[in-house]
Amino acid sequence: MKTIMLAVGISQYASDEIPDLTVCHADAAAMVAAVRELAPGGFAELVLLNDQATKAKIEDGVAWLAQNAAPGDQAIFYYSGHGASFDDDSGDEADRREEFLCPYDCGVSAGIGTFIRDDEIKQWLAAVSAKTERVVCIFDSCHSGSANMAPGTGAVAKEVPPEVVRRIIGDDRPPPTAKSIGASVANQILLAGCQDYEQSFILPGDSTSLFTAALIEALARPEVATVQDWFEAARDAVEEKIDLAGIQQHPNIIDGSSGEWALR
Numbered sequence: 398m399k400t401i402m403l404a405v406g407i408s409q410y411a412s413d414e415i416p417d418l419t420v421c422h423a424d425a426a427a428m429v430a431a432v433r434e435l436a437p438g439g440f441a442e443l444v445l446l447n448d449q450a451t452k453a454k455i456e457d458g459v460a461w462l463a464q465n466a467a468p469g470d471q472a473i474f475y476y477s478g479h480g481a482s483f484d485d486d487s488g489d490e491a492d493r494r495e496e497f498l499c500p501y502d503c504g505v506s507a508g509i510g511t512f513i514r515d516d517e518i519k520q521w522l523a524a525v526s527a528k529t530e531r532v533v534c535i536f537d538s539c540h541s542g543s544a545n546m547a548p549g550t551g552a553v554a555k556e557v558p559p560e561v562v563r564r565i566i567g568d569d570r571p572p573p574t575a576k577s578i579g580a581s582v583a584n585q586i587l588l589a590g591c592q593d594y595e596q597s598f599i600l601p602g603d604s605t606s607l608f609t610a611a612l613i614e615a616l617a618r619p620e621v622a623t624v625q626d627w628f629e630a631a632r633d634a635v636e637e638k639i640d641l642a643g644i645q646q647h648p649n650i651i652d653g654s655s656g657e658w659a660l661r
Contacts, residue, residue: 398531398659399470400436402443403458404429407478409447412504414561415479418553420599422446424477424537424609431613432473435661441465450478452500452513456521463524471531471658474522477606479503480538480597481512481557483566496593498538499557508569512562522585530584531658533624537608539596552644554596555606581653588612588628589649590635598644608648611635616660624658625650 406425408418425444433440443461445454459474466472479499497503497512504511518534525532539556581587590597590608599606605613608631615621615630632648639646 398437399439399441399467400432400473401441401462401465401470402429402432402473402475403445403462404442404473404475405445405450405455405458405478406476407447407450407499407501409501410479410499410504411448411502414504414565415499415557418478418555418599420603420605421477421537421555424605425475427605427613428475428477428535428609431616435616437661448501450500451502452511455498455500455513459518459521459525463528466525466528468529469531470529471533472525472529473533473535474525475535475537477537477555477609479555479557480536481562482539482559482593483509483562494593497562498536503557504561504565507565507567509566510569511565519582522582526582526584531654532585533588533658534585535588535612537590537597537606539591551601552598552642554598555590556596581651583653584655585653586624586658587649587651588624588631589651591646592649595646596644598642598646600638600642607635607638607642607646611648621660623660624654625652627660 404425406422408421429442429444443458445458462472476498481497481499482494496515539554597608611631611634615627621627621630628650635648
């Protein structure tokens with residue numbers, strides 16, 4: 398089984414309105430190195446860091462995944478950076494909020510198109526799923542919330558503040574889409590750093606984000622044999638740390654597989 402991996406890490410943003418982060422570029426590099434060690438049948442990578450990770454280049458990167466994937470391969474899309482959310486008027490979100498990933502150039506121009514909407518990601522990934530039955534998405538970013546730092550903890554949330562999102566989007570709205578609310582996608586597994594209503598954090602002094610660090614540590618454990626094991630080990634590690642850190646972050650899995658997916 399060959400592994401093809403697109404890794405995106407954005408610590409610096411082009412717009413002055415988007416607060417920079419500290420370790421997301423290091424997250425992407427560290428995750429690629431950890432996954433490469435476990436790729437039994439070959440490994441191909443495309444890494445986009447900071448100003449390389451524009452919306453257009455991320456879309457091209459997902460197309461690269463599709464072009465290089467073959468039946469039986471494992472395709473991985475990893476993202477570490479800001480997330481954002483906005484009130485959803487289209488009726489296609491169960492929580493009435495639209496979730497975004499934030500490319501390097503988000504906020505440079507106005508409108509909702511400056512972000513990467515979850516609907517867009519699903520459309521882009523459809524071409525990857527058409528090539529291989531094993532697609533893993535790992536998103537270490539916030540999905541909603543209201544602050545850039547957890548009060549009194551020093552932990553930094555990977556989220557564009559809602560007032561900034563509202564200012565950038567203005568009166569723009571996404572086009573209506575037809576999709577099953579809350580449904581998994583066949584042959585895709587999503588590992589998310591937090592629930593849709595939570596934030597993903599970088600703890601004070603850490604060289605990688607909390608969820609990414611837990612995923613990398615879990616890969617070093619030989620008993621972690623499947624993607625599902627990988628998530629469970631990382632989730633447990635995160636949940637052991639959140640009480641001490643004084644934050645709320647509960648990783649989430651949306652599993653569209655038909656069984657266990659081997660990692661090794």
